[in-house]
Amino acid sequence: MSNTETIFEVRDLNVTFQMNRGQSRVVRDADIDVARNETLGIIGESGSGKSMLASSFLNAVVEPGVTTGEVTFYPEDGNPVSVLDLSDSELNRFRWEAVAMVFQGAMSSFNPVTKIRTHFRETLQDHNRDIPAGMDRARDLLESVYLDPERILDSYAHELSGGMKQRALIALSLVLEPDVLVLDEPTAALDLLMQRSIVTLLRELQAEYDLTLVFITHDLPLLTKLADRIAVMYAFNIVEIGTTDDLLYNASHPYTRALLDTTPDLNVPVDEMDIIEGSKPDPVDQIPGCSYHPRCPLADDHCRSEEPAMMTVRNTQESACFYYNQAADAVPISAAPSHSPTTDTATDGGDR
Ligand SMILES: Nc1ncnc2c1ncn2[C@@H]1O[C@H](COP(=O)(O)OP(=O)(O)OP(=O)(O)O)[C@@H](O)[C@H]1O
């Protein structure tokens, strides 16, 4: 990452749901910056708040969730945008034209009785775009994702394989030229080869269309092949953030280390990472001190009573652990990563 200009700035972000059994806090005081043109990965176990955090970038948290704090988008030209203050019509534009999101499970969102062509046309129409020019762009985008444009535009979603649908959806999300693409578990329903080829493809798209990517996944091995930086979520907040190499070779939060330890071979994907001992946090609970203390071998009275702020490990890396410099000794990682992500070439293939 040569350019560290900020495109997204998130401060004191909270997402809450009023539940019968109490207030559920599913994102808690999160702070994060996204740099222009980077690929930021967000990882964490199921229910840790990844989708809620990412949705809040577009003020798209599901009803009746309440999002508070500040989300600021910095366009290349023009004034900063305070995303949580946008009106509905402003948001509708912002969501496609500045930041697009492919939601978790969105592959089923193609209308089964509508041709793919119509999805592109309607998106262009809704945003008052020139249709012929927009459809030209659609064809370019479909080619960029290794699909035959005319064939795909003439198809219904059910005629496409999972991988083809996913790529068509990525092309659709880029048709209004957003600066940022947020992908929530885009490879979850795909087979291994297809997952790998989506990664290669995202890298190519990013370079070609000058994109900033935010990529959410359970799949740490996959993320290490794609992300410049990785944010680790645990219990509704970010507990560690750093470059991919920082996290692979110098993980400084006990949770990140436990996660790496459950993924000994970074070339083999894991579907489920919920195998770290101890029970999962409940968003209705208010845990005193560090949210990880019930599962942490380093936890002491300090950790049980005071919540650790993000500590600077090095200029690219932060960890929300009082004892970040003891984490390596306390939580050894049994199998060291076999090779560096920066020199690794992702296996490619799939139904291109
Ligand atoms: N509609 C909802 N109403 C209330 N709580 C919700 C709702 N959707 C999700 N939650 C809760 O919010 C918390 C965070 O959910 P989120 O979907 O962000 O997790 P996640 O990290 O994306 O998980 P996954 O990896 O399974 O997608 C979870 O505890 C979940 O139970």
Ligand code: NI
């Ligand atoms: Ni999710």
